[in-house]
Amino acid sequence: MSTDTAARPAPLFVGDHLAMDFLNTSAMPGGELVEWLKDGDDLLDWLVSANAIDPVVAMQFRSEASRVQLDEVAQRARSMRAWLREFLERHAGRPLAADAATELGPLNQVLARAQSHYQIEADGETGALALTRARRWTEPAQLLHPIAEAIGELIVEADFGLIRACEGSACTLMFLDRTKSHARRWCSMALCGNRAKVAAHRARAQGKSA
Ligand SMILES: [Zn+2]
Numbered sequence: 001m002s003t004d005t006a007a008r009p010a011p012l013f014v015g016d017h018l019a020m021d022f023l024n025t026s027a028m029p030g031g032e033l034v035e036w037l038k039d040g041d042d043l044l045d046w047l048v049s050a051n052a053i054d055p056v057v058a059m060q061f062r063s064e065a066s067r068v069q070l071d072e073v074a075q076r077a078r079s080m081r082a083w084l085r086e087f088l089e090r091h092a093g094r095p096l097a098a099d100a101a102t103e104l105g106p107l108n109q110v111l112a113r114a115q116s117h118y119q120i121e122a123d124g125e126t127g128a129l130a131l132t133r134a135r136r137w138t139e140p141a142q143l144l145h146p147i148a149e150a151i152g153e154l155i156v157e158a159d160f161g162l163i164r165a166c167e168g169s170a171c172t173l174m175f176l177d178r179t180k181s182h183a184r185r186w187c188s189m190a191l192c193g194n195r196a197k198v199a200a201h202r203a204r205a206q207g208k209s210a
Helices: 018-023 040-049 055-064 067-091 098-103 105-111 140-157 189-209
Strands: 116-122 129-135 163-165 174-176
Touching: 018 067, 018 140, 018 174, 040 055, 040 067, 040 140, 067 098, 067 105, 067 140, 105 140
Parallel strands: none
Antiparallel strands: 116 129, 163 174
16 A cells, blocks of 8 residues: 555546546546556555456565566556547547557557466356456566556447546546446536536526526
């Protein structure tokens, strides 16, 4: 754990996709910029809370990798996040055009180094055999791979017309709208939806009294 995490709110999982939650690890939920990936410890904490890695893997890296190595991976994660933000700023809100493929070099470079393989395992609930993806965790840089793969999946599978920014004023959070009506407007009711309702109510009340 980082020493100054006490003042920081818990990370937000409002993106409805791992890649969008990753994007939202830098945000201004209370009007001030919060960074949830300050260092390697932060990155491990976030990956575990996002269910992107097993807690055992995080423990392994905490004991075997150096702080410098982990901090360097966190730095690379922040760069990848900046790249994703720029990519989404260019493309979110409408179907992704095929020529976006020319912009994917930085992501493909990370993906090319992933070491994962299929394994056949019995499903815990049904007992049915299923192909699962397993990883050999040998170096901290691999911590980027679950994130890069989620970004790749978002790019290939998500309807970019449904990737939107929260309408809250000064809110920087983004999400993939997977609601049936595709009418989602807020990162969450608690953070922005209620605030907007209160503001609208106040505006109506002022309109009446004027
Ligand atoms: Zn919001």
